[in-house]
Amino acid sequence: QTLESGQFQWSAPSNIALVKYWGKKADQIPANPSVSFTLNNCKTITKLAFEKKNNTDKFSFDLLFEGKPKEDFKPKIQKFFERIEIYLPFLKDYHFTIDTRNTFPHSSGIASSASGMAALAMNMMSLERALNPEMTEDYFYQKASLLARLGSGSACRSVKGEVVVWGNQANIEGSSDLFGVEFPYAIHENFKNYQDTILLVDKGEKQVSSTVGHDLMHNHPFAERRFEQAHENLNKLIGIFENGNLEEFIKIVESEALTLHAMMMTSMPYFILMKPNTLEIINKIWKFRAESLIPVCFTLDAGANVHVLYPNTHKETVLQFIKDELVVFCQNGQYLCDEIGNGSQLI
Numbered sequence: 001q002t003l004e005s006g007q008f009q010w011s012a013p014s015n016i017a018l019v020k021y022w023g024k025k026a027d028q029i030p031a032n033p034s035v036s037f038t039l040n041n042c043k044t045i046t047k048l049a050f051e052k053k054n055n056t057d058k059f060s061f062d063l064l065f066e067g068k069p070k071e072d073f074k075p076k077i078q079k080f081f082e083r084i085e086i087y088l089p090f091l092k093d094y095h096f097t098i099d100t101r102n103t104f105p106h107s108s109g110i111a112s113s114a115s116g117m118a119a120l121a122m123n124m125m126s127l128e129r130a131l132n133p134e135m136t137e138d139y140f141y142q143k144a145s146l147l148a149r150l151g152s153g154s155a156c157r158s159v160k161g162e163v164v165v166w167g168n169q170a171n172i173e174g175s176s177d178l179f180g181v182e183f184p185y186a187i188h189e190n191f192k193n194y195q196d197t198i199l200l201v202d203k204g205e206k207q208v209s210s211t212v213g214h215d216l217m218h219n220h221p222f223a224e225r226r227f228e229q230a231h232e233n234l235n236k237l238i239g240i241f242e243n244g245n246l247e248e249f250i251k252i253v254e255s256e257a258l259t260l261h262a263m264m265m266t267s268m269p270y271f272i273l274m275k276p277n278t279l280e281i282i283n284k285i286w287k288f289r290a291e292s293l294i295p296v297c298f299t300l301d302a303g304a305n306v307h308v309l310y311p312n313t314h315k316e317t318v319l320q321f322i323k324d325e326l327v328v329f330c331q332n333g334q335y336l337c338d339e340i341g342n343g344s345q346l347i
């Protein structure tokens with residue numbers, strides 16, 4: 001089968017980890033399993049146009065961001081192509097134009113690598129399917145997640161919804177270090193349409209890239225214990241997803257966020273990625289939770305922004321609290337409302 005030219009377009013969402021991936025082995029194999037909520041509104045939309053070329057000696061692609069040339073992502077994409085070539089041997093037969101945009105404001109401090117790499121991987125799988133139509137849906141999504149992982153580890157959790165596990169965990173059937181899988185067991189209705197309001201505390205450049213961050217777990221004094229703890233926390237979450245115990249959910253999610261930051265504070269070199277306003281927000285959330293008894297909690301990525309997680313049933317009250325008490329700690333008062341979503345989509 002040969003194809004002269006064509007194009008595809010996919011969207012893929014961001015995701016927020018509950019048990020954090022921090023530390024990896026060679027070939028983007030995670031040092032511990034992680035689990036995330038797939039988001040719904042914060043998405044990357046990527047159009048992949050392809051055209052057969054004559055020479056097949058090197059990769060050839062143009063990168064556009066919102067329709068305009070974007071040179072600074074080229075090395076990252078070049079590296080991605082090099083990593084995935086063994087899985088997609090036709091890559092050098094084509095010239096690609098990759099046109100990307102995000103539904104969230106750029107330089108919001110929201111990492112677009114998960115949604116961006118997932119959207120690109122989906123497009124690549126569409127091309128592979130056009131060339132080799134005989135593949136199952138399962139194969140298609142599994143391989144898309146595997147490719148996304150090679151772009152950015154956490155991207156493999158953005159292919160599917162709503163709760164995705166990545167990394168081998170003995171008691172989660174089908175879980176793998178190679179790709180993300182939908183959480184295979186019952187999920188209590190307390191988690192239905194779970195909300196994530198992202199408070200943009202600091203929109204600046206990341207102080208530590210995640211590549212550097214993962215590397216800091218090599219020879220980290222607490223690494224081995226941390227990796228075990230991730231297994232333990234994921235194990236506890238299996239039961240919590242089933243019984244809907246939000247008090248226990250909160251303990252694990254907040255502890256995971258603080259542990260991620262503790263790993264950065266205790267590595268060499270060490271980093272503090274929270275800002276004073278991050279701590280102000282955490283304290284306000286704790287006070288609000290104690291007073292209102294509403295099960296709202298926070299989580300953090302490798303930065304200062306705060307994800308506020310809460311059940312859909314308390315949406316109005318929590319949003320009012322956020323507006324009244326938390327928005328003052330956000331840069332330019334900015335925050336993004338999101339919720340659990342279904343994963344990537346062909347457009």
Ligand code: PMV
Nearest residue numbers: 017020021152153154210302
């Ligand atoms: O996918 P990476 O290499 O950018 O790593 C992301 C790591 C965290 O966002 C901090 C945690 C996670 O599991 O998403």
